[in-house]
Amino acid sequence: MAEGSARSIRIAAETGSTNADLLNALRSGERVPEGEWLVTDRQTAGRGRQGREWFDGAGNFMGSTVVRPGPGDPPAHTLALVAGLALHEAATPLSGDPSRLRLKWPNDLMLGEAKVAGILLEREGDAVVLGIGVNLAKAPEVPGRKTMAFAELGPAPDRDLFARDLAIALDRELERWRTYGLEAILRRWQAAAFGIGTKLSVHEPDGTVRQGAFDGLDDNGSLQLRLGDGSVRTIHAGDVMLAKET
Numbered sequence: 001m002a003e004g005s006a007r008s009i010r011i012a013a014e015t016g017s018t019n020a021d022l023l024n025a026l027r028s029g030e031r032v033p034e035g036e037w038l039v040t041d042r043q044t045a046g047r048g049r050q051g052r053e054w055f056d057g058a059g060n061f062m063g064s065t066v067v068r069p070g071p072g073d074p075p076a077h078t079l080a081l082v083a084g085l086a087l088h089e090a091a092t093p094l095s096g097d098p099s100r101l102r103l104k105w106p107n108d109l110m111l112g113e114a115k116v117a118g119i120l121l122e123r124e125g126d127a128v129v130l131g132i133g134v135n136l137a138k139a140p141e142v143p144g145r146k147t148m149a150f151a152e153l154g155p156a157p158d159r160d161l162f163a164r165d166l167a168i169a170l171d172r173e174l175e176r177w178r179t180y181g182l183e184a185i186l187r188r189w190q191a192a193a194f195g196i197g198t199k200l201s202v203h204e205p206d207g208t209v210r211q212g213a214f215d216g217l218d219d220n221g222s223l224q225l226r227l228g229d230g231s232v233r234t235i236h237a238g239d240v241m242l243a244k245e246t
Helices: 018-027 076-094 159-180 182-192
Strands: 002-004 007-012 037-040 061-067 101-104 108-111 114-124 127-134 199-203 209-217 223-226 232-235 239-242
Touching (some): 007 159, 018 114, 018 127, 061 159, 076 101, 076 114, 076 182, 127 159, 199 223, 209 232
Antiparallel strands (some): 114 127, 223 232
16 A cells, blocks of 8 residues: 555556446445545556546556545535646646646646546545546547657656655645635636637537637636637536647
C-alpha cells in the first residue's frame, strides 16, 4: 500500500473497472473512506463517458476514488471541475510546455489539441465515485480525435509517483471546494481551460449538434456556448470537441 498525502492508494494487478469495483463496494454497504484510491495495472472492462470503452494501456494511470459531498458543499456535479483542476496540477510537470496543457469541458485534459486524460463521475447514494484515466505511457487511437501520451515527450512518467501527486492534488482541491465554494473553483478552472472564443462543436444528448465559441461557465459550472447569431446557449451535458477535431 503506497501512501498519497494522508490517504491510501491500493494497487490491483488487474480488475474489470476501478469505478465499478468502488460502486459495488458502496452498494454492498462497505464503508469506503473518502480519499482512498483504487489503482490498477490492467483494466479489462473500463468505461468512459457516455459508455465508451476506457483504454487499457500498460503503464497508464487508471484509478478511482470516492468523494462524499456534505450538505454544506457545492453541488456534486461540480466535482468534475475539482477533479480537472487536480489533474491539471498533477500533470503540469509532465507537459513540457505548461501553456499547452488545457482543460476542456466537461471532463477532458488536453495537450495542445490532443486528449491526454479523462474523468468519469458516477453517483451512488450519498457518494460520488470519481474515475480518472491518464495516458502516461500509451494513447488509444480514437477515430476522428487526436490523442497522445506523455511518453511522447520523453521517458514515460512513473505511474505510482503520478498516483501520489494526483491524490495530494485532489485532497487540496477538495479542501478549497469546501472552504471557498464554487465561485473560486469556477474562476480557477476557466484560467486553466481553453480561452474564451475557442471554437467548439457540441453534440447534445438529444443528437443535436451545435457549433459555437466557448463563452465561459455559468454560476453552476455549465458550459456557455456563443452561437453564430450572438446568442448564448447553456450546455448542461454533451460531448464537446474542439472545432478542429470535427
